[in-house]
Amino acid sequence: xxxxxxxxxxxxxxxxCFKEETQIGTHFLIxxxxxxxxxxxxxxxxLSDTVNYQTVFQTIKKEMEIPSKLLEHVAGRCIKSLLDQFxxxxxxxxxxxxxxxxxxxxxxAVAVKLVEHRK
Numbered sequence: 001x002x003x004x005x006x007x008x009x010x011x012x013x014x015x016x017c018f019k020e021e022t023q024i025g026t027h028f029l030i031x032x033x034x035x036x037x038x039x040x041x042x043x044x045x046x047l048s049d050t051v052n053y054q055t056v057f058q059t060i061k062k063e064m065e066i067p068s069k070l071l072e073h074v075a076g077r078c079i080k081s082l083l084d085q086f087x088x089x090x091x092x093x094x095x096x097x098x099x100x101x102x103x104x105x106x107x108x109a110v111a112v113k114l115v116e117h118r119k
Contacts, residue, residue, distance in 0.1 A: 001035060001038070001090070002035075002036065002038030002042075003033055003034065003036075004033070004034040004036065004051055006053055006057065006060075007031045008031065009029070009032070009057060010027060010029055011027075011060070011061060011064045012025055012027055013025060013026070013067070015028070015064075015074055016098070016101075018102060026099060026100060026101070027099040028064065028096055028097060028098055029096075029109070030094065030095065030096050032056060032078075032082075033091075033094075034051055034056070034082070034086075034093075035090045035093075036089050038050060059082055060078055060094075063077045063078045063081055071110075071112040075096050076114060078096075079094055079116045083118060091115065091116070091118070094113070094114055095111055095112070095113040096111060096113075097111040098111070
């Protein structure tokens with residue numbers, strides 16, 4: 001087993017429960033961890049034996065483009081898409097942080113972290 005970690009994905013999106021959030025948008029920071037067997041890739045040096053990081057990024061970007069009220073919903077969609085695309089992934093962990101949330105004071109970020117194991 002091994003992990004592929006894609007950290008610091010920065011995306012501007014329109015998620016939130018407040019009207020202003022869905023109109024103005026804000027910056028989000030996403031970290032993804034994928035647990036899978038990396039033994040073949042470690043020996044072969046072939047991209048086809050692993051998960052393509054670019055495809056992971058594009059999948060996250062596509063799901064972030066669909067507005068949602070809850071970060072939990074966005075995270076769940078991202079996990080489902082990754083598990084559907086890559087049958088070798090056993091576990092996905094995703095953390096989505098909303099930077100500078102409009103909560104009436106200075107807060108660097110609020111975040112949701114979901115973990116799902118393949119059934």
